Amino acid sequence: MIVLDTHIWVWWVHGDTQLPPVYFAYIQGNEAQGVGISAISCWEVAKLVEYNRLTLPLPVADWLSQALVYPGVRLLELTPQIAVESTQLPGDFHRDPADQIIVATARSYNCPLVTLDKRIQNYPHVQLAP
Numbered sequence: 001m002i003v004l005d006t007h008i009w010v011w012w013v014h015g016d017t018q019l020p021p022v023y024f025a026y027i028q029g030n031e032a033q034g035v036g037i038s039a040i041s042c043w044e045v046a047k048l049v050e051y052n053r054l055t056l057p058l059p060v061a062d063w064l065s066q067a068l069v070y071p072g073v074r075l076l077e078l079t080p081q082i083a084v085e086s087t088q089l090p091g092d093f094h095r096d097p098a099d100q101i102i103v104a105t106a107r108s109y110n111c112p113l114v115t116l117d118k119r120i121q122n123y124p125h126v127q128l129a130p
Helices: 006-014 021-029 037-048 060-066 080-087 095-110
Strands: 002-004 035-038 073-076
Touching: 002 006, 002 021, 002 095, 006 021, 006 037, 006 060, 035 037, 035 095, 037 060, 037 073, 037 095, 080 095
Parallel strands: 002 035, 035 073
Antiparallel strands: none
16 A cells, blocks of 8 residues: 555646656556555645635535545544654654654555655655655
C-alpha cells in the first residue's frame, strides 16, 4: 500500500496536470496493493473548501464520497496509535497537525508517502514514493 498526501489525492482524482505523470503512473501501479487516504485528508479537503482555497465540482460531502471509491482507495482511520505517533515524530518536523498525522499514518503502516510538499520531502524519517 501507498499513502497519498492530501494535495496528491485531490490532483489524482481531478486528473490535474500539477500531478507529475510519473506520480500518476505510480499511483495507478499501486491500486491493486492499495492507495491509502488518511482520514485527516477528508477534514483537510473540507477545510480548504470552507476557506475558499479549493473549489470542487460538487458539494464537498459528495466529492469525498466519490473520491473514496476510486480504484484501490482505502480510508485509513485516525487511530489512537497514529494520534500519539503524530505527536512524537523523531527529529525536527514542522507543526502542521494534518501533515503530522499524514506522516504518522504512513509511518504506522510502514508505507511510502506520495507528496510534493518540500517540508515532508526533506523529513528523513518517513519513507517517500520514488
